[in-house]
Amino acid sequence: MTNNAIPEIGQLIRTGSFYSNVHHLGSGFPVLLLHGSGPGVSAWANWRLLLPVLAQTRRVIAPDLLGFGYTERPEDPTQNAHYRMDIWVQQAINLLDTLGIEQTDLVGNSFGGALALALAVKHPKRVRRLVLMGSVGVPFAITPGLDAVWGYTPSIEHMRALLDIFAFDRTLVSDELAQLRYQASIQPGFQESFAAMFPAPRQRWVDAMASREQDIRALPHETLVVHGREDQVIPLSNSLLLSQWITRAQLHVFGQCGHWTQIEHAARFARLVENFLAEADAPKA
Numbered sequence: 307m308t309n310n311a312i313p314e315i316g317q318l319i320r321t322g323s324f325y326s327n328v329h330h331l332g333s334g335f336p337v338l339l340l341h342g343s344g345p346g347v348s349a350w351a352n353w354r355l356l357l358p359v360l361a362q363t364r365r366v367i368a369p370d371l372l373g374f375g376y377t378e379r380p381e382d383p384t385q386n387a388h389y390r391m392d393i394w395v396q397q398a399i400n401l402l403d404t405l406g407i408e409q410t411d412l413v414g415n416s417f418g419g420a421l422a423l424a425l426a427v428k429h430p431k432r433v434r435r436l437v438l439m440g441s442v443g444v445p446f447a448i449t450p451g452l453d454a455v456w457g458y459t460p461s462i463e464h465m466r467a468l469l470d471i472f473a474f475d476r477t478l479v480s481d482e483l484a485q486l487r488y489q490a491s492i493q494p495g496f497q498e499s500f501a502a503m504f505p506a507p508r509q510r511w512v513d514a515m516a517s518r519e520q521d522i523r524a525l526p527h528e529t530l531v532v533h534g535r536e537d538q539v540i541p542l543s544n545s546l547l548l549s550q551w552i553t554r555a556q557l558h559v560f561g562q563c564g565h566w567t568q569i570e571h572a573a574r575f576a577r578l579v580e581n582f583l584a585e586a587d588a589p590k591a
Contacts, residue, residue: 314350314490315376321369321400327376328401329353329368332361335434335587337411338398339368340418341375342440345458345468345500346491348375352415356568359576364583367405371421372397373499383499391515395425402432411583413437415568416540420515427521435586436529436552437579440540440565444547445516448509451538451565456504456511460492474536474564522551529555530582534563534570556582 316329329349337360341352349368350357360366370377373389380388398421402410411434414422419441426433451471458464465488469479491497504511529552533545542559549557558578563570 312376313354314348314370316350316368318378319369319401320404321397324372324378324380326372326378326397326401327370329357330366330405331357332364332366334364335411335583336365336367336405336407336409337413337583338402339366340398340412340414340421341368341371342416342418343374343503344455344472345460345465346487346489346493346496348490350375351487351490352418353568355572356413356576356579360580360583363580364411367401367407367410369397369401371418373503374496379495379499383495384502386502386505389499389503391421391424394421395428398425399429399432408432409434411435411437411586413439413579414441415439416565417442417515419443420517423517423522423525424515426525426527427517430526433527435583436525436527437532437582438529438545438548439532439567439575440534440537441531441544441548442512442515442540443517444519444522444544444551446512446541446544448512449539449541452512452540453508455539456508457506458491458500460488460497462488465491471538472565473570474534474562474566475570478566478570519551522548523553525552525554527552527554528582528586530579531555531557532567532575532578533557533559534565534567535559535561536563537565539565 318325420443423443466484
């Protein structure tokens with residue numbers, strides 16, 4: 307399912323007017339994984355530890371969202387108008403339609419959490435269960451950490467500084483990882499798209515990603531809300547608010563964890579998600 311030389315490359319799948327790079331593996335009830343918005347991010351970089359675990363029991367779909375990774379880029383990737391929540395929602399719906407999937411579970415990380423919320427609000431019947439991890443999608447004052455992430459300009463030093471913000475466990479932040487993520491961020495077209503998405507002042511992009519309170523409160527889905535207690539990018543208060551607004555929500559907070567829950571607590575996170583989704587797999591009594 308991946309290119310051996312470049313593991314970030316999966317398969318190209320038509321999503322409306324362009325092709326999306328998608329990792330598609332396993333069988334069973336589908337789960338759609340929506341990545342975050344860090345520089346040089348891809349579905350594989352975000353979900354590489356979770357993909358093989360969930361694929362043991364379910365059909366896993368992890369796309370590079372428009373403007374990220376190896377999904378086909380717009381003709382002029384420097385135009386901000388290409389990068390809007392309604393466009394990302396439509397990309398996800400087009401992907402599900404192409405794959406013949408009527409309903410899926412959704413797992414959204416950070417920016418991907420905002421997208422998962424927006425998709426569930428607009429297309430509630432296409433979603434079975436929601437997992438929101440370190441999620442955007444509610445109003446909050448932009449943090450210095452998120453402002454630094456969205457304001458990234460390519461250099462090893464800048465990437466190393468961002469990794470220090472992302473991780474609570476500094477042993478994860480090696481020179482090798484900084485080099486790998488830096489090289490990912492300077493692939494052709496990557497930085498051009500990224501710089502166009504979130505130009506300063508950046509509070510407006512936080513606001514643009516927020517769903518309306520009444521729409522979030524109306525969500526009928528069982529929802530697992532997950533956050534790292536020491537997250538410097540997205541405040542823990544976001545997840546506390548989501549757990550209050552969503553009627554059928556449960557909240558799990560990982561201590562000694564930054565914005566990389568799926569990496570810093572990979573095995574625990576995978577078990578938590580698998581157990582939550584498996585509840586819906588069980589036959590109804």
